[in-house]
Amino acid sequence: MTSAVIRTLVLLHVRKILAEKSNLFWMFGMPIMFTVLMGMMFGTTSSSGPSEAPEVTVYDASRSAASGDLIASLGGREQYRIVVADTVGSEDLARQLVDDGRRTAALWIPAAFDDSLTAGRPAPLRFFFDSDRASAQTSRTALAEAVRRLDAIQGGRHAAGAGEFDQAVFDSLWAEPRVVLAATTLGRQQQEESALAGMSSGFQHTGPSYTLMFVMMFMLMSVRDIVLERRAGTLTRLRLGAASSTTLAAGLFLGPLLVGLAQAAVLLGFNTLLPSMDYGDSVATLIVVMVLFTGVSSALALVAATFCRTTGQADGMGMTVSMLMASLGGLWWPLEIVPGFMKQLALMLPSGRAITVFHNMIGRGWGLTENAPHLLWLVGALLILMVLARVRLRRLIA
């Protein structure tokens, strides 16, 4: 009986949303418009032709056959242009040139590069880039991939002998590359570990961030619906029909949660059509973060509704909470570009945690384990809000 009541409450929520056709625009049309327009404003590499690709200046201290092969194989890509410096220079010089803004990106090949490879030791490359230029971040990602691929292919060929290829060696080197590109972010941010450094397109931020924002906003706007239900007496009617106040609370929580997840699925699916959009390899992380964030938003809306007596209060509450969560939580602009204390503040909000997980997935390829602190924070927030919603709602409708 309880499950039937909860199913009915979910059905009721869906029917109410579908009854108002304009809801579909606010749920899907508006977020898609924002994602595309704001993504274009943040910048995208795919629209920039080869002539706009950033220049990567290579300083080859090795001057060996191996480094020559490396430089040759890095060419011919649209994400960057390789320019080999006439001077050998030094690592410090390469860094200084980027830091001063005289170069967008610099790759420094150490003198011991060839020796390291021959001896089977890790051969580090140093890459410096100006993170203020989103396109430079693209070149960093592409360069890292190219180096890794080159290393694995060469390793496979070398191990198998002329004309042959050793797949096992290739796989091993792909998993644990010998040549490591140690990237250093320079310029205004000086954030070596920034997830943003691994992101190559504005859509990679606006896609997930506007999905999160509109899912949360649509739910918080529904605070008004619950207030209207109280005032109209339909909440009392639901209370009379539902088996208990707990069942009623569960139904009022799950209805928006499922609609929110459907909204998120459509928006995240649309995002994959955008240039450079890739959520990483961990589908589980994607699902977990969306379920947790949507759950937190639904519980938050329920709690907020119990504090509002009028629709005016509900509108004010919904709008204020949405705007604060979106702006302070890094949904309008990446948290990687805000001062440290603002980042700390953002991590006290579910929106800040969720977008950080997305950036980690997209920019760093992180999965459940690496994102565990953020996901556990969201679990905690969800549990607290659900208990609060249950207590408040019970007091309201008992």
Place this chain on the structure above:
Amino acid sequence: MIQVHELGKRFGDVKAVDGVSFTVAAGEIFGLLGPNGAGKTTTISILATLLPPDSGRASVCGLDVTTDGEAIRRRIGVVPQEMALYEELTAEQNLDVFGRLYGLKGDQLKRRVAELLELSELTEHARRPVKGFSGGMKRRLNIMMGLVHAPDVLFLDEPTVGIDAQARTRILDLIRGMNEQGLTVLYTTHYLEEAEQLCDRIGVIDHGRLAALGDKEQLIHEIGESDAVRLLLATDRHADLAADAARWPGVSWAGFRRGKFEIQCDDGAPVVARLQTWLTEDGLELDQLEVIRPNLESLYLKITGRALRE
């Protein structure tokens, strides 16, 4: 079917319900009469298990309101004062959702929804959003929502507020029809004429206390008010009529009161017959005639010292 004994409920310093006792038999329409804020809605809320009482006892269908809430809620229907409908949904969807909440499904649910739409004469509007309905249509649907699970007892809390006379008549007919099918009804209103037309027994509630209880005739008899025959003669022979009428059996007084000639009597019918004879004998004609019987208005006025709508 409903038993209420010394029921009490406070909100802060305000005694919303103060020692109210009454019973409602199965198949009866019981009217709880009183002005806004008298305690009617609070009483219904306690009986519907939406509010716990602070003192006293109450049972519905033999079940205690404080311990058997869930079982009671399955056997009662509540029609709140507010239009408790989802305006964006159709009439059919509203009934369907609440039918499902009470465990109806499949053909049983479809049949019940169709029955209620027919009963409320809303079948042809079944698939229209409720927001386009007139006040009367919404009120009828509001009542049907309380009946979707075929309850034994229906609590109606001022179900005719804000609608025109024609729509009100349809709703009263509807309630009467449902009662004839065996439904027990507890009906609160501050419209005296509704209580007079509809209710078998009446309780008058004021300031949380039950001021009077009984059937309508009994209550009126208890207040000791008499009939009054008001008239106006075409020719001014009122002084002669007053002198003669004062001697007629059952007449206690005759004369002008508040600008109208009035004969106060135990029963208006024989006095009107006698008046007819008196007019014929003297060849006189009447301009106006009305018989005023004591009603709930006079009862309420007598009990509370003020008119109900004050």
